[in-house]
Amino acid sequence: MTATSRRRRTRVAPAYAALKPRRVEAGLVLMVGVVIVVAYALASFGASASIPANLGPFLVWMLALLLIAHLATRRLAPGADPVMLPMALLLNGLGYVMIARLSNDVPGGSDLAGLQSTWTAVGIAAYIGTLVVVPRVRILANYRYLLGIAGMALLALPLVPTFGRQINGARIWASVGPINFQPGEFAKIALAAFFAAYLVESRELLRSRLELRDLAPIGVAWAGSLAVMVLERDLGSSLLFFTLFVVVLWVASERAMFLGIGAVLFAGGAVLAWSMFTHVQQRVDIWRDPFASPKGDGFQIVEASFALADGGLTGTGLGQGEPDRIPFVETDFIFAAIGEELGLAGSTAILMAFLVLIGSGLRVALRADRPFEKLFTVGLTTLLGVQAFIIMGGVLRVVPLTGITLPFVSYGGSSLVANYILLALLMRMSHEQRLEPVPAQS
Amino acid sequence: MSDQTLIILRICLLALVYLTFFRVLRAVWVELKAEAPRVTPTPVAVAVPVPAPVGASAEVLAPTGSASGGQLLVVAPPAIAGSVFALGPETTIGRAAGCGVVIDDPRVSKLHVRLFRAADTWMVEDLGSTNGTILNGDMLADAHPIIPGNRIQVGDVVMELS
Numbered sequence: 001m002t003a004t005s006r007r008r009r010t011r012v013a014p015a016y017a018a019l020k021p022r023r024v025e026a027g028l029v030l031m032v033g034v035v036i037v038v039a040y041a042l043a044s045f046g047a048s049a050s051i052p053a054n055l056g057p058f059l060v061w062m063l064a065l066l067l068i069a070h071l072a073t074r075r076l077a078p079g080a081d082p083v084m085l086p087m088a089l090l091l092n093g094l095g096y097v098m099i100a101r102l103s104n105d106v107p108g109g110s111d112l113a114g115l116q117s118t119w120t121a122v123g124i125a126a127y128i129g130t131l132v133v134v135p136r137v138r139i140l141a142n143y144r145y146l147l148g149i150a151g152m153a154l155l156a157l158p159l160v161p162t163f164g165r166q167i168n169g170a171r172i173w174a175s176v177g178p179i180n181f182q183p184g185e186f187a188k189i190a191l192a193a194f195f196a197a198y199l200v201e202s203r204e205l206l207r208s209r210l211e212l213r214d215l216a217p218i219g220v221a222w223a224g225s226l227a228v229m230v231l232e233r234d235l236g237s238s239l240l241f242f243t244l245f246v247v248v249l250w251v252a253s254e255r256a257m258f259l260g261i262g263a264v265l266f267a268g269g270a271v272l273a274w275s276m277f278t279h280v281q282q283r284v285d286i287w288r289d290p291f292a293s294p295k296g297d298g299f300q301i302v303e304a305s306f307a308l309a310d311g312g313l314t315g316t317g318l319g320q321g322e323p324d325r326i327p328f329v330e331t332d333f334i335f336a337a338i339g340e341e342l343g344l345a346g347s348t349a350i351l352m353a354f355l356v357l358i359g360s361g362l363r364v365a366l367r368a369d370r371p372f373e374k375l376f377t378v379g380l381t382t383l384l385g386v387q388a389f390i391i392m393g394g395v396l397r398v399v400p401l402t403g404i405t406l407p408f409v410s411y412g413g414s415s416l417v418a419n420y421i422l423l424a425l426l427m428r429m430s431h432e433q434r435l436e437p438v439p440a441q442s
Numbered sequence: 443m444s445d446q447t448l449i450i451l452r453i454c455l456l457a458l459v460y461l462t463f464f465r466v467l468r469a470v471w472v473e474l475k476a477e478a479p480r481v482t483p484t485p486v487a488v489a490v491p492v493p494a495p496v497g498a499s500a501e502v503l504a505p506t507g508s509a510s511g512g513q514l515l516v517v518a519p520p521a522i523a524g525s526v527f528a529l530g531p532e533t534t535i536g537r538a539a540g541c542g543v544v545i546d547d548p549r550v551s552k553l554h555v556r557l558f559r560a561a562d563t564w565m566v567e568d569l570g571s572t573n574g575t576i577l578n579g580d581m582l583a584d585a586h587p588i589i590p591g592n593r594i595q596v597g598d599v600v601m602e603l604s
Contacts (some may be wrong), residue, residue, distance in 0.1 A: 025471045031462045037454050046448060082473075083466045090462065138584075204574070261592050317452045345456045352463055354469075 021082035021434075022074045023344050028086035029070045033063050039318060041286050043101040046319025046341075053225055062093070069124045076155035079434030080427040084360045087353045088408050088423050092416070094350070095409035097318070098330075098337050105324035112330055112411055115327065119413040123420035130424035137429045141372045144197035151190030152224075154183035155241075168328075170403060171232045174191040184228075185238045185405075185418035188244070189425070192379035195245055199252035200371045206253035218258065221245040222265045231274060235280070236390050236404030240310060240383065242266060247382045248375050287400035304395055307340035308347075315343030330411040332403045335395045347398065350409065351392070356383045364430045377429050512557070512564055514543065517593060518600040527601075532558040532568070534569070535596055547597040549573050554596050557603075563587045564603060566594055573597070 007043035037059055052058070066089055073085055100113035132160065134140065140147065159176040160165040165173035174183050174274055198217075199206075221242060229238035246262030273280045280295060290298035290305070303326040312317060323329050323337035330337075339347040361381030368374040387407055394401035405415035512529035515520050527533070533542035536554040545554075551571035558565050567585035568575045575582040576595040588594070593602045 021473075024472075028462065028465060028469070031458070035455070035458050035462060038451075038458060042448075042451055042455055045451070082469055086462075087466065090459075207572075230459065264509065314452060314456060317448050318455075320448070342452075342456065346459070349456070349459045356463075356466055360470075369570050374570070 022070075022078055022079065024082040025073065025085060026070060028083065029066050030214070032086050032090045032093060033066050033393060034426060035090065036062060036286060039094060039097040043097055043318035046317045047101065047104065065121060065124055066318065069127060072128040072131065076128070077427050077431035080431040081360050081364065082440060083356055084423060084427060084430070087357045087360075088420070091350065091353050091408035092123075094338065094346075095334060095406075095411075096120060097217075098323075098334055098341070098409075099411050101319050101341075102324055102330050102337065106330060107298075109330065115415075116411055119416045122327065122413065123416040126417045127420040130421045131428055134425065134428055135143075136432060137373050137376060137425060138370060140193045140296045140376070141197040142183075144194050144248040147190040148198070149192030149360070151187045151194055154190065155228060157183045168403070170234045172234045178378035181346045182412070182414040184232075184234070185414040187420060188237075188240065188383050189380070189422055191241065192244060192248070192383060193376055195248045196372055196375035196379055199248055199375055203371065205250075206255070215261070216250060218246070218261060218265065226269055226273070229269075230277075233279060235273075235283070235400075236387075236402035239266075239402065239403070240386055242269075244379055244382055248379045251378050252371070252375055283400045283402070287397060290397070300333065301397060301401060303327075304333055304336035305397070307336045308396070311340040311343040311347075313343050314345050315339075315341045317341060328403070331405055332391060332401075332410070333395055334410050335392050335406055338409075339395075354385065354388045354407075360430075361385075361426050364426055364433065367433050368429065373429055373432075377426060380426055383424065384419070504589075512559075513604050514557075514601040515604050516599060517602050521537055522599070529564075530555055532556060536569075545596060545599055547599070549597040550599075555594065557588070560587075563589070571596075 040062075041051065041055060042057060044055075069085060069089065073080060096113070096116055099116045103109040103112040143403070158166075158171045160174075160308070163174045163176060164171055165172050165175050172182050172184055173180055175181075205421050225238045225242040225245075228241065229235055242262070242265075246258060247261075250256065250258045274284060285302055286298050290301040292298060294302045307321065307323055307326060310321060315321070318341050321337075321340040323333075323340050326333045326336055335347060335350065338350060342349070360379055361377060361384065365374050365377035365381060365436065368377055379410070384407055387404060390399065390402055391410075393399040393405050405412050407415065407419045475571050493582070514527040514529060514533075516527075517523040527543050530542065533544065534553060534556045535541055535543040535550075536552050537544065537546060537550045538552040540552065551569070551573070553569045554571040555566060555568050555575040559566070564587065565585050566577060566582065566588045568582045577586055577588065578592055582594075588603055593600055595601075
């Protein structure tokens with residue numbers, strides 16, 4: 001390389017300048033805003049044939065949130081991927097419209113819309129806060145043990161008598177003072193950072209030769225996941241954490257064998273859980289034949305299936321279906337509500353938004369030069385994808401149902417805030433890559 | 443409001459959603475196209491091959507760098523010891539043809555390590571290589587300052603900054 005080309009590089013600088021990712025993002029955010037407003041108005045037309053009384057304030061409030069998220073990104077991570085934020089906002093917006101529409105019909109749900117809009121604001125504040133606090137993703141590797149301990153402590157928090165709360169069968173809630181939250185949602189991010197940093201250190205060993213002791217970490221992760229399932233009765237999180245660990249281990253070691261070992265351990269754990277716990281057997285029975293007791297155990301899944309069938313290709317129309325018949329429709333079953341009122345086209349849109357998010361996340365991981373950043377972004381993307389799969393698959397009866405939120409869409413503060421933090425970390429990583437030209441060129 | 447109007451509005455909403463996805467896909471497409479040329483390594487502008495010693499395990503090629511102060515002196519293996527590479531503001535070392543210093547050794551990653559100028563000091567940073575870089579006998583973990591006299595080892599090749 002000659003001296004002239006070197007000088008030119010330093011002057012032109014940011015590699016993203018020509019791509020104008022923020023201008024693309026501005027256009028997409030605007031379109032997402034229009035979609036949300038139209039959907040909100042339509043939901044009100046459908047339900048009561050009138051323009052919603054609070055359309056004005058809603059418009060201002062929502063557009064302000066979208067604008068703040070976009071402007072903060074413009075300032076804090078100008079080189080980041082242009083499609084991830086609009087996709088997250090679209091999911092959040094469609095979820096909000098559905099929650100607002102449900103709040104009129106779900107018993108005791110009159111506060112849901114207000115709370116969810118507050119949580120969205122908190123989520124976007126957390127997104128901005130994360131971008132401010134984490135200037136470089138790799139600094140998280142310095143706090144690996146702190147994050148690991150924090151993650152495990154958060155996971156165990158619901159089991160502590162004074163803080164833990166058991167709600168709807170699963171002991172996954174903690175309450176500190178007046179605030180109730182699901183610590184597991186935050187634990188997943190801390191543990192993704194810990195797993196990534198830990199496996200960077202030991203990946204040399206994992207790659208060279210395989211001895212029995214190299215299998216210890218996967219065994220510990222397996223036992224930990226089982227403990228979560230047994231003690232907190234939370235199948236979804238248990239599966240989520242185990243998948244996270246196996247995928248990160250696979251990428252770190254570059255050995256497909258670990259996927260096989262993970263699958264065998266998972267199968268073993270599943271059989272063990274099935275034979276030992278009645279609530280697991282019940283879930284599997286419902287999955288295999290929900291119509292065995294359509295008014296009893298299978299009620300939720302049966303109603304969800306009817307809702308999806310009723311939706312057809314383009315849905316019954318927002319506000320015109322009866323998704324409120326499904327228990328927990330605003331959290332676990334929001335995908336069924338969208339499938340009913342927006343049909344196959346609407347639920348496919350949700351799937352596509354997740355696909356775009358996951359695709360962008362994996363692209364960030366592929367382009368990462370340093371091992372920690374690669375593993376961490378793979379972990380974060382895996383969390384998002386697997387969580388979405390577990391619950392959408394459960395609603396569609398692809399897999400047995402395990403209660404977990406649909407990221408960005410479901411009602412729930414912990415889930416929204418945690419997923420916005422996750423998004424901010426991916427955006428930060430993406431921005432760092434655009435700042436530093438790939439060394440291959442220099 | 444009549445049912446027909448609602449149906450039309452619902453179709454419009456879905457069309458709007460898919461229009462958004464169309465623009466997303468177009469944005470991704472534009473970006474991928476812009477990225478494509480970055481993948482191909484730029485050929486080294488001027489490469490001066492060091493006289494290749496017979497039976498050497500590593501073959502080292504060097505570009506004529508600008509005189510920005512630093513030099514790398516090859517210390518080992520003996521076959522190529524004494525070769526000198528001038529360092530640019532950023533010099534990459536690896537197996538790929540586009541690197542500033544090319545070491546043709548299977549234990550060296552395509553893009554193994556880089557040396558770059560930061561403020562008043564030289565920094566050395568491993569670029570996620572498979573077998574790692576050794577700085578003064580220790581495995582290099584993160585970007586690390588390097589001063590004249592320090593030695594880095596990549597595969598079998600030991601180089602000293604001077």
